[in-house]
Amino acid sequence: MSRRISDSTVRRLSHYLRALEELEGRHATTVSSDQLAARGGTTAAQVRKDLSHFGSFGKRGLGYSVAELAGRLRRILGVDRHWKVALVGAGRIGSALFEYPDFAARGFRLVAVLDRDPAKVGRVWGPVTISDISELERVVGERDIDLMILAVPGDAAQAIAERAVAAGARGLLNFAPTQLRVADDVPVTNVNLVMEMEALSFALTKDQTAS
Amino acid sequence: MSRRISDSTVRRLSHYLRALEELEGRHATTVSSDQLAARGGTTAAQVRKDLSHFGSFGKRGLGYSVAELAGRLRRILGVDRHWKVALVGAGRIGSALFEYPDFAARGFRLVAVLDRDPAKVGRVWGPVTISDISELERVVGERDIDLMILAVPGDAAQAIAERAVAAGARGLLNFAPTQLRVADDVPVTNVNLVMEMEALSFALTKDQTAS
Structure with a gap:
């Protein structure tokens, strides 16, 4: 339905x-x-x-x-239950998301963080220790991850999405400026902050008629 | 059109x-x-x-x-020009947005930051000094602000939106979990991260038929 x-x-x-x-x-x-x-x-x-x-x-x-x-x-x-969420990308957006209080209040529990930067791997964020991106499959499996947040560069997002889905992630929230291609039964929502700004500049721009 | x-x-x-x-x-x-x-x-x-x-x-x-x-x-x-943007709310999301490199690359220039917390007012973020929210009208007018990003709590957003529009802001990017009511000719885009997650949990939830 x-x-x-x-x-x-x-x-x-x-x-x-x-x-x-x-x-x-x-x-x-x-x-x-x-x-x-x-x-x-x-x-x-x-x-x-x-x-x-x-x-x-x-x-x-x-x-x-x-x-x-x-x-x-x-x-x-589906918010009468808890969802286990992994965050990929411990950069600025990722760290803001990690501390976003409304996720936990709504049952979205960030139980894993992964990054490819060796300087970030092993850091402790609250109850979570940042894992190396090479551990993605193990982390998704062992922690029974439902949803994955991708806060990674555009050129990395598709490969990570494929690995996440193959490992068992069931839905993706994508911050990368890329249209992810995954199986039809894997819901993807996209947050592209520049495109949100472009929707404003479009609406405020008069040059929208045929040239 | x-x-x-x-x-x-x-x-x-x-x-x-x-x-x-x-x-x-x-x-x-x-x-x-x-x-x-x-x-x-x-x-x-x-x-x-x-x-x-x-x-x-x-x-x-x-x-x-x-x-x-x-x-x-x-x-x-409308991205063949520069847009002057003010950010209201110097919290975690706000600071991640301020350093978001893609905004500047697309011509969205963050030229003002405002907050209501006296501990944050006066801090220097790159080329910008954080202003007190009471200065909103002056800042919007003097810096010729086009677009305003609201990264403030839900209960503060409507009043700030009204002040911003009255002072001359022409479009709003709203991160607060509130439907803003402004004049029809002021475009508003909303980013609600919990609702994005809820779209995923909805899609993955089977209990969607009549009870």
């Missing part, structure tokens, strides 16, 4: 869950689709449509139960 | 430009839509459709001129 759910729908589900968790914090018991829509940057009709993919929620005129819908969205998004 | 171009099209244009620049580095003079498609993770037909939004390129059977198409895409994406 996941094939038919668009990336933008998934993004909105994440927003709805955040809204519900704020409401839980304020001990609210019900919420309307209008309230969820405001948080997701969308309309009440879109909220109802997004949720309808996953069954029946809420009662007409009564809204949704905050606790029930939050629990359901956690299960749908 | 930009209104009709989807975000995913813009993303592919960025990929095509990277492919063309690699080809320029290897002194290639022409490229086929098949070659560009491979780099953009798409099809040759999609490449031709994407480029057709912006006029006529290439000759049937001869492919595209690498230099001409690269130049045209730089103008379309």
